[in-house]
Amino acid sequence: DGGITQSPKYLFRKEGQxxxxxxxxxxxxxxxxxxxxxxxxxLRLIYxxxxxxxxxxxxxxxxxxxxxxxxxxxxxxxxxxxKNPTAFYLCASSTAGRSGNTIYFGEGSWLTVx
Amino acid sequence: GIQVEQxxxxxxxxxxxxxxxxxxxxxxxxxxxxxxxNPWGQLINLFYIPSGTKQNGRLSATTVATERxxxxxxxxxxxxxxxxxxxxxxxxxxxxxxxxxxxxxxxVLA
Numbered sequence: 001d002g003g004i005t006q007s008p009k010y011l012f013r014k015e016g017q018x019x020x021x022x023x024x025x026x027x028x029x030x031x032x033x034x035x036x037x038x039x040x041x042x043l044r045l046i047y048x049x050x051x052x053x054x055x056x057x058x059x060x061x062x063x064x065x066x067x068x069x070x071x072x073x074x075x076x077x078x079x080x081x082x083k084n085p086t087a088f089y090l091c092a093s094s095t096a097g098r099s100g101n102t103i104y105f106g107e108g109s110w111l112t113v114x
Numbered sequence: 115g116i117q118v119e120q121x122x123x124x125x126x127x128x129x130x131x132x133x134x135x136x137x138x139x140x141x142x143x144x145x146x147x148x149x150x151x152n153p154w155g156q157l158i159n160l161f162y163i164p165s166g167t168k169q170n171g172r173l174s175a176t177t178v179a180t181e182r183x184x185x186x187x188x189x190x191x192x193x194x195x196x197x198x199x200x201x202x203x204x205x206x207x208x209x210x211x212x213x214x215x216x217x218x219x220x221x222v223l224a
Contacts, residue, residue, distance in 0.1 A: 043202075045211060045212065058211065088155060090157065101204065101210065102162045103147060103202070107154075107155065108155045
């Protein structure tokens, strides 16, 4: 089935460690995104990528890094520089076309720092 | 930058009731979408609606771009409609930078 797969679903990290969240899509979408959601809050854009080997910072990029080596993959690394990384992370993708940039989301990854 | 405000912030309905959710935005937009986030966190795209009216089953949406607002109508609500409803607008045109509103948390009681 076509869709966006995020892994892991739940992740615990010790302070000072980096962790990488995986995001894979088989929708043939050009654009991919990472959002962060804190409890009871809306979504905030971390990074986005319109094409392979290119990505741009969103509103809260500090302490995060990404890569886009393949069209299907857009992994997010939460580095030790991120001061408050405990949150729900959502990956999304979209394509431009006659229907506009309709966005599709993965199921999310819960990251807890212990 | 563009501001996106949603109202009401919380809504409780009896099953079968109708409701209207509102999304106001502070600048002209080329792309507006409505999403439903279920209690498990999954976000589902409901409508891509930069202008005009669309309907999908019990849900419909209207965007009046000139007056900078969009409405989401839910008719004959069901318990499965519970969750958080977000609108999102694209900052500029073709930027791929979407701003999400703070959401409307809906609870439908059986």
